[in-house]
Amino acid sequence: MRILLFFTFITLSITAWAHQDHKNTGKAATATYLGNEAVLVQNGESKIMFDPFFHNNFNIYQLVPDEILTAMFDNQAPYDNIDAIFISHAHGDHFAADQVLKYLKAFPKTQLIAPKQAIDQIKTLDNHASVLPQTTAINMAYGDPSQNIRIDELNIDVVRIPHSGWPTRRLDVSNLLFRVTLGDDVTVMHMGDADPNDEHFKPHDALWKAKSTDTAFPPYWFFYSTYGPDILNQRINANESVGIHVPTNVPEPLKQTGQPYFSKPGETKAIKAQKAKKAP
Ligand SMILES: [Zn+2]
Numbered sequence: 001m002r003i004l005l006f007f008t009f010i011t012l013s014i015t016a017w018a019h020q021d022h023k024n025t026g027k028a029a030t031a032t033y034l035g036n037e038a039v040l041v042q043n044g045e046s047k048i049m050f051d052p053f054f055h056n057n058f059n060i061y062q063l064v065p066d067e068i069l070t071a072m073f074d075n076q077a078p079y080d081n082i083d084a085i086f087i088s089h090a091h092g093d094h095f096a097a098d099q100v101l102k103y104l105k106a107f108p109k110t111q112l113i114a115p116k117q118a119i120d121q122i123k124t125l126d127n128h129a130s131v132l133p134q135t136t137a138i139n140m141a142y143g144d145p146s147q148n149i150r151i152d153e154l155n156i157d158v159v160r161i162p163h164s165g166w167p168t169r170r171l172d173v174s175n176l177l178f179r180v181t182l183g184d185d186v187t188v189m190h191m192g193d194a195d196p197n198d199e200h201f202k203p204h205d206a207l208w209k210a211k212s213t214d215t216a217f218p219p220y221w222f223f224y225s226t227y228g229p230d231i232l233n234q235r236i237n238a239n240e241s242v243g244i245h246v247p248t249n250v251p252e253p254l255k256q257t258g259q260p261y262f263s264k265p266g267e268t269k270a271i272k273a274q275k276a277k278k279a280p
C-alpha cells in the first residue's frame with residue numbers, strides 16, 4: 001500500500017510539473033497520424049483533426065483503427081477536446097457523413113469546416129438539424145480567391161485545388177486545401193487529394209508568401225511527380241512536408257525519395273514552429 005501511494009505521489013508530481021511546463025513555456029506542437037489522410041494536430045489547448053472519419057480504404061489505404069475511433073468517441077487523450085474537424089473532400093476514403101454527424105452530436109463544441117458537397121450529404125441524414133450551427137460549408141469554384149475564416153484560436157485559409165486526375169477526371173469534386181494557424185504560432189497545411197500542378201498554386205502566390213507553414217501534409221504523390229517537389233519546396237512556403245495518403249504497402253519510389261511520411265496510425269511527429277513562442 002505504501003509503495004502504491006509512493007508511485008501515485010510521483011505520478012501526480014510529474015503531472016503537475018508537465019502542466020506547469022506547458023503553461024509557462026508552451027508545449028511543443030505535434031501531429032498524430034490516424035490513417036489515410038487523417039491527422040490530429042495539437043498546439044497547447046488547440047486541437048484539430050483533418051479527414052478523421054471514413055469507411056472506405058479501397059483495400060489499399062490505411063483505415064483509422066477501431067481503438068483510435070473508440071478513443072475519439074470516448075474523448076480520450078490525445079483525441080479529446082477537439083476544436084474543429086476539417087474535411088478536404090467528400091470521397092469515401094476521407095469522409096463518412098454518418099460518422100461525422102455522430103461525432104458532432106456527441107461533441108457540440110466541435111466545429112466542422114467542410115466542402116458544401118460534404119455538408120449536403122450530412123443534410124440527407126435523419127436528425128441532422130441540431131448540428132448545422134456547428135458547421136461551416138465552403139462553396140468555392142476552381143480559381144476563386146482564397147477564403148479566410150476565424151474560429152476562436154484558429155485562423156484558417158481555404159483554397160480549392162483540383163483533385164488529382166485534373167484536367168480530365170474528378171473535376172466535379174470540391175477538393176479543399178486548408179492552411180490553419182493554431183494559437184497564433186503554429187501553422188499546418190492539409191492538401192486533401194490535390195493535383196500536383198503549379199498552375200493551381202501559382203495564382204495564390206500572395207497567399208503563400210503572406211505566411212510560412214511549419215508543416216504541410218501533401219498526398220505522397222507530390223514527392224515524385226513532375227511539379228510536386230517544386231510546389232512543396234518553392235511555392236507554398238512550407239518548412240517541412242510530411243506525406244500522407246500512403247498505401248499500407250508503402251511504394252518503393254516513395255521510400256527512395258527519403259522524404260518523411262506517415263504510415264502508422266498513432267505515430268506522432270513534433271511540429272517545429274518557426275515563429276517564436278509568445279513570452280510566458
Ligand atoms: Zn479523393
Ligand SMILES: [Zn+2]
Nearest residue numbers: 091093094193
Ligand atoms: Zn483519397
